[in-house]
Amino acid sequence: MEINSLSLPSCRMPILLKDSHSGSPQQQNKLIWWQNEKGVIGGKDNSVDCSSLAQNSSRKRMIHQSDGSLHDIKVEGYMPKQTSLCVSMLYYTENGFFPQAQTLWEQLVNSSFVPSVQFISRLFDAYAKHRKFDVVIDILRYVDMRNFSILPDVYWLAISCFGREGQLELMEDMANEMASSGVHIYSRTANAFLLYYSLFGTLEEMENTYGRLKKSRFLIEKEVIRAVASAYIKERKFYELGEFLRDVGLRRKNVGNLLWNLMLLSYAANFKMKSLQREFIGMVESGFRPDITTFNIRALAFSRMALFWDLHLSIEHMEHTKIIPDLVTFGCxxxxYLDRRLGRNLDFALNKMNLDDSPRLLTDPFVYEALGKGGFQMSSEAFFEYKTQRKWTYRSLIQKYLKKHYRKNQIFWNY
Structure with a gap:
């Protein structure tokens, strides 16, 4: 008979697992999860960086050899017997042998086992892969009951584990439990909430979560900004995207040009050209140096609006600032010119660009989410997929595309 959860003594933590498999939490059950009656719970995050530990740990699966030994999973820092049990448990968990994993876990618990963050991270990943969220909670109970110092890290691992699988209600319950237990909720945990709500929640849920993060004065991270922006772009909510970016603060230096580029994109997607130009000037005056993504956002808008003079000025500006055009720039x-049947003027249009360069694609992908890909870019990417020894240049790609473009306008009659 399969054992669905680890048998552990009871402790002060209530049952968190819900029957619902939906990723959307119930709005009325939410709390300000990093605030209690004494005020805001937070502070400087001095705990272990679980993300880097999890990424650096080996994820190779063991292979049963004829002699019964297990290989390729490294677990260090324990006594030899505990190391063997940990290695075996990881193998059983990752391969779905849960009764065997349960037996080994009981042996570890009975041997005064002190788990490491790395080991728990890998266990959580394995159980989440098989959607054994109740076992994740039971492991957290064990750490909480023993009052190990790694408890804040394990909470964060559990929240991230639930979030990656879209279990937003479980993630919300876990944060509420953290606040009620007096465990500090740090910036990385708050950012994880906003990240997973932007990926799996509705826009309203995402905005409410951002409001909670903002109230607690946590700084939103670059990865989370991208996720929130992507959620707005998918829903074509460009005005709301702009308001979010202004609220975060366009002058933040630690995220590079991301905020400004997204702001320019919010105007370019709606072809608000005057606002686009005004924000571009504001970006330069604020001390930010436009990059290839910045120029290509403008070039795409100029191209779609057939603003040839502005497009040429933008390319000259790129040359002046020593920004090398990429495939998107050439495609603009x-x-x-081809959309306006001005193909004969292409030589004049391209004379300031190096046609013999090898094609490169350096534009941030979020630009395609909002503006899509042009015909030349899609055609060129299709050529790249062919496994040929040919060395492509912009010149050869343009020649191929022109030939394809003119042929599609011809009518062939079958007699």
């Missing part, structure tokens, strides 16, 4: 010029 080619598509703009």
């Amino acid at each position: 010029v080619v598509d703009a």
